Amino acid sequence: MSAEDPQVDQSRRDLIEEFRRKRIGRHSPDLRLLLNRMRMSEGKRPYILICTKPHREWCLGRKSGARGSEIEVMPEVIFHSPEEAEWEIFKRRWQELTGETLT
Amino acid sequence: MRTGLPRKRIAGYASRMSVRPGDRIDFMVSCEDVSDYAAEIVRLISGDHHPDGMGFVEEPVQTDIAAKHKGRFQQLYAGSFAVIDDIEAFRPVTDFTLQAMIWPTAPGKGRQTLMGRRLSANKTGFALVLDEAGALAVEIGDGKAIRTISTDTPLREREWAFVAATFNASNGTLKLYQEPVDSFNRSLAPNRREARVDGMKPATGRMPFMIAAAGASFGNGRLVADCHFNGKIDSPIAVAAELDRQAMESLRRPDCPLPTAILAAWDFAQAIPTDRIIDRSPFARHGRLINLPARAMKGHNWTGEILDWKQAPEQYGAIHFHDDDLYDAGWDVDVSLIVPGSLRSGVYAAKLTAGDEVEYIPFVVRPGRDQKKAGAVFLMPTASYMAYANERTGLEGGARIHAFTNHLVGLGPGDIWLNEHPEVGNSLYCHHSDGSGVCYSSRLRPILNFRPGITSAWIGAAGTAPWQFNADLALIGWLEARGIPYDVITDEDLHEEGFPLLDGYNAVLTGSHPEYYSKAMYEALVSYLGRGGRLMYLGGNGFYWRIAYHPILPGVIELRRAEDGIRDWVAEGGEYFHSFTGEYGGMWSRMGRPIHALVGVGMAAQGFDVSSYYRRMPGSRDPRASFIFDGVEDEVIGDFGTVGGGAAGLELDRYDRSQGSPAHALVLASSESHSDTYFPPPDEINNATAMMDGRQNANIRADLVFFETQGGGAVFSTGSISWIGSLSHNKCDNNVSRITENVLRRFLESERFVVP
Ligand SMILES: [Fe+2]
Helix, strand or coil: CECCECCCCCCCHHHHHHHHHCCCCCCCHHHHHHHHHHHHCCCCCCEEEEEEECCCEEEEEECCCCCCCCCEEEEEEEECCHHHHHHHHHHHHHHHHHCCCCC | CCCCCCCCCEEEEECCCEECCCCEEEEEEEECCCCEEEEEEEEEEEEECCCCCCEEEEEEECCCCCCEEECCCCCCCCCCEEEECCCHHHCCCCCEEEEEEEEECCCCCCCEEEEEECCCCCCEEEEEEECCCCEEEEEEEECCCEEEEEEEEECCCCCCEEEEEEEECCCCEEEEEEEECCCCCCCCCCEEEEEECCCCCCCCCCCCCEECCEEEEEECCEEEEECCCCEEEEEEEEECCCCCHHHHHHHCCCCCCCCCCEEEEEECCCCCCCCEEEECCCCCCCEEEECCCEEEECCCCCCCCCCCCCCCHHHCCEEEECCCCCCCCCCCEEEEEECCCCCCCEEEEEEEEECCEEEEEEEEECCCCCCCCCCEEEEECHHHHHHCCCCCHHHHCCCHHHHHHCCCCEECHHHHHHHHCHHHCCCCCCECCCCCECCEEECCCCCCCCCCCCCCCCCCCCCCCCCCHHHHHHHHHHHHHCCCCEEEEEHHHHHHHCHHHCCCCCEEECCCCCCEECHHHHHHHHHHHHCCCEEEECCCCCCCEECEECCCCCCEEECCCCCCCCCCCCCCCCCCECCCCCCECEEHHHCCCCHHHHHCCEEEEECCCCCEEEEECHHHHCHHHCCCCCCCCCCEECCCCCCCCCCECCEEEECCHHHCCCCCCEEEEEEECCCCCCECCHHHCCCCCCCCCCCCCCCCCCEEEEEECCCCCEEEECCEHHHHHHCCCCCCCCHHHHHHHHHHHHHHCCCCCCCC
């Protein structure tokens, strides 16, 4: 990482828009780089989903990759589509990395 | 139990995956907080909960199994070890020498037993152990107290060491020897310890002599072990006398005469394919291995010159034990079924219900010996189900999994059960707890991802794609919906019976991902095709890995992830040959059996976010293909489906002349527009470039291929795992369904195909 290549470039509003419009599937190279960095930034307890109704409802959780590690559940954070969940996680990571709250 | 998580409370497995009418099948069940449950047998039609899918469809069938059962908990005892049959020989031992070469893989992970007759709760016996810090220690218990001495120097992970302990009752001296032997740029400082334990001697106990674990309890015919060792043990020797260091060294030579006080000298290089360990002493104090630790493992004396254990078994005298090995759960039977003659061939399950908790234990009913075969047969890829049994990437992928799959993981109740029960054992995609690869997988334990109605935790957005069994169930639903009679058989049947099992069927249909093939399975298919058989390969990444079924032990396969290919773990150099059979392991394409030659296409790419569609190619206009596209005017094929939204997705195979695709094969359609998270397998990447992903790489595609064979048969390949997920779209009125049915109906006709 360098000054010319910050971990997350806050000025790239176009990437936020691209992700907001299309959350799962093919992305532009710059958005792919941003997503990979954001996703790898979480370290030991990445976000996961817990399916509460097959194909219809999920709640947010966190879990480390360690075998048998605790699954932290956030039952109040509910999603009704995978895309909704991806956007929420994007916003949370953006906030964690830049301090900026996206709406 | 944690609140807020969906919870699975019943888990079970069956004694078999495939039965004929008249056969008996047993179901073993464990319940948590379930006092009683109802049992019935159902025929499974569809397990697709996708909003656009067929739904969950099952039909109850009449059998005479008992309807009501008491729920009970049955424990899983993971961890491999050896137990010596002759218990009495080790009971009176006072003076002893225990020695071995070891390669510890998790020193410091709790107390671990190398060998001994332990010391259970009643504080009797003796054992050579690694203590909590990973240092060599010896314990003796006189029935009142346990005395331990340790070298207090941890052994180093994955480095060979000579270890030994002696006890001399007459002078009350315990001695320890810990000597690293790997000389390459490493410290060789030996470590010795000696202590007096005056007046103490090992008390007689009921425990048998064990290697790589200690006895926790022993009763009702079941030996329960604990303090499992992780790592390799080579040439363990037990002597009923104190030996000096020089005598120990002599004993390491196989030609050295054994001392008269020898108790046993086990040679793990003998009987490698079995679950027996052989004592080369005159007493023949052989033992049994429990839970299949890894064999044909490089020993301390491996030179690197020999790569095949059969050529120098003496260099493969190590067994790698793991605290999470599990072969046969060994549960007591709860429900038994004698398969009624009235059951037609198909996919069935024992359905166990307690309130809103339902467990399905699937099995196949194949046609009876005297029954007329249907024209079509679904060859259920149960070897591949076993390879994926209890696969845990969604639970254990960490942060990397989101970047890898391009979507979040979504855990279901089965995944949560798996997380809470690591003792249910591993898939061939897992690492052992010590980081080594898992090369054996059995079906004699609950397999949580061998269930109708479930999806993978990590494949498809939010883990919504079915994988293996439930993905293949969509083919059953489609066959039923289209009114096409079919039989069902399994990989295991094909392995055992070979070509005659297929003889007489007009068309063989694969599942979505028939990745793992034994030699017998592979040759049966080749024989079938050579005699006019018709094969519909309705999946992707098929026929990729060679596996071995154990020739004697039921329900277990072996895989060596050798050389190349997509490898979730990588076999070590020198460990590429199966222990079960001695066969070379790895990819079929590297053993003169290119997938492309068998089915016209071979592995091109994988990705796990969204699926795509095919576009028709000139081959589809060839008169030879006119029957395939009868009634299909569309240029775009399969831009719909319940697996990633398209018929071309997850794992893709392409036509490639240079890898053996038949020259006369017709490429009917090719997929395009794949996501930038689709990548080729390592076997397609000989030199990395910045143009490998699905957005830039024309080789990332599925080819729909058809070709005739010399015997009058033909092959139709979709080259895509998600194809089957598109069949039922719009009540089966769609171009994927039409093409599949056109092919199948023609394949069922007896008229020969002719190679142009
Ligand atoms: Fe696979």
